Amino acid sequence: MSAIKSYRDLVAWQRGRMLVRLVYEATAHFPTDERFGLTSQMRRAAIGVVSNIAEGYGRGSTPDYARFLRMARGSLFELESQALVALDLEFLSAEGQSEIQDAINECAKPLSGLIASLA
Numbered sequence: 001m002s003a004i005k006s007y008r009d010l011v012a013w014q015r016g017r018m019l020v021r022l023v024y025e026a027t028a029h030f031p032t033d034e035r036f037g038l039t040s041q042m043r044r045a046a047i048g049v050v051s052n053i054a055e056g057y058g059r060g061s062t063p064d065y066a067r068f069l070r071m072a073r074g075s076l077f078e079l080e081s082q083a084l085v086a087l088d089l090e091f092l093s094a095e096g097q098s099e100i101q102d103a104i105n106e107c108a109k110p111l112s113g114l115i116a117s118l119a
Contacts (some may be wrong), residue, residue, distance in 0.1 A: 007057035012111040016050040016072070019103045023079070026100060030091045038091065042082045048075035049107060066118040073111055076104050 007013050023046040027039040049072045056068025080101065087097040 007054045012107060012114055013050055013053045015107040019107050020046045022100060022103050026096050038086055042079060045075045045079040062118055069115045076108050080104050
């Protein structure tokens with residue numbers, strides 16, 4: 001295993017990037033009148049995951065890093081809830097929601113590991 005030299009080397013951040021792409025692709029098909037509603041909320045939550053991981057890494061202190069990683073985890077839970085609402089409103093199919101949920105889970109695993117390693 002190679003050393004972490006940048007936040008870009010973190011598996012959680014890499015999986016978060018894949019999650020962002022998936023969310024953008026899924027929300028591109030939402031109703032136009034949701035552009036400033038659920039579409040925007042889901043995209044911001046997904047972007048919040050990678051942004052908080054990167055910002056926390058760049059802060060240079062363990063307490064700040066841990067706090068930003070917890071915010072990234074909160075964004076995952078936010079996105080999970082929003083995807084369920086999108087399913088309820090039939091903006092997402094069950095398959096689309098499941099795909100997003102799987103990507104959230106794949107990002108949450110290494111993120112939780114990072115958080116635990118700083119405790």
